[in-house]
Amino acid sequence: MPRRSPPSGPAPHRGHTATRNPGPHPVPTPSPPTVTRRHLRRSTLTVIQTQALGKVGNCQIGVSVHAASDTASCPLSWRLFLPGSWDGSVAAGRRARCRISEGEHHRSKWQPALDMLDELAAVGLRPAVLVADTGYGANADFRHGLEDRGLAYALRVKGEMTAHAESAVPLQPLYGGLGPRSLPRYRTHPVSLREHVLAQGRDRAAADDTEADRAGPA
Known part of the structure; x- marks a missing residue:
């Protein structure tokens, strides 16, 4: 019976390793x-x-x-x-x-x-x-x-990386008719990810305080 040639390159072997089931613990x-x-x-x-x-x-x-x-x-x-x-x-x-x-x-x-x-x-x-x-x-x-x-x-x-808020949307400047059209741009400045996280915490704390005021004293 002729021997089957092994698969060429490492990719088939890696795929076999990733999908094989070693006994009762997959x-x-x-x-x-x-x-x-x-x-x-x-x-x-x-x-x-x-x-x-x-x-x-x-x-x-x-x-x-x-x-x-x-x-x-x-x-x-x-x-x-x-x-x-x-x-x-x-x-x-x-x-x-x-x-x-x-x-x-x-x-x-x-x-x-x-x-x-x-x-x-x-x-x-x-x-x-x-x-x-x-x-x-x-x-x-x-x-x-x-x-x-x-x-x-x-x-x-990293906390110092910057990003726009989720609600920020780039706007397309009006075309003046001369030259290439300008690319869409944000009207707001990005802030650090650390500041985004802190702002979320402040918003959540304020929302919790509002709910507590509405509920009144325990």
């Missing part, structure tokens, strides 16, 4: 949040990654997608992250020693993250909610990519 489905995170491993690769380690370390950096619940987390897909210093002829020697293929090059972490989500969606795995840290939450391209894919998400962000 791999978590996309119903729990899907978490995108970094993982570290000691290696000969030299990567300066102070944000993840809190120090300078000698390690590999990976981007991975996990199915997570309150009690467990299961990796579904992963990618090696290559810094920009590993591209070009200067890095040819160490790339060869580490057996890095010619097609692998530096990409921002959010790009392989979206690739993995597309790969998982192709085998029927879409997260109910996707959770990621500030490195992804502060990236507008990543957020737009999630919205383009119709994915619900809860991303950690």
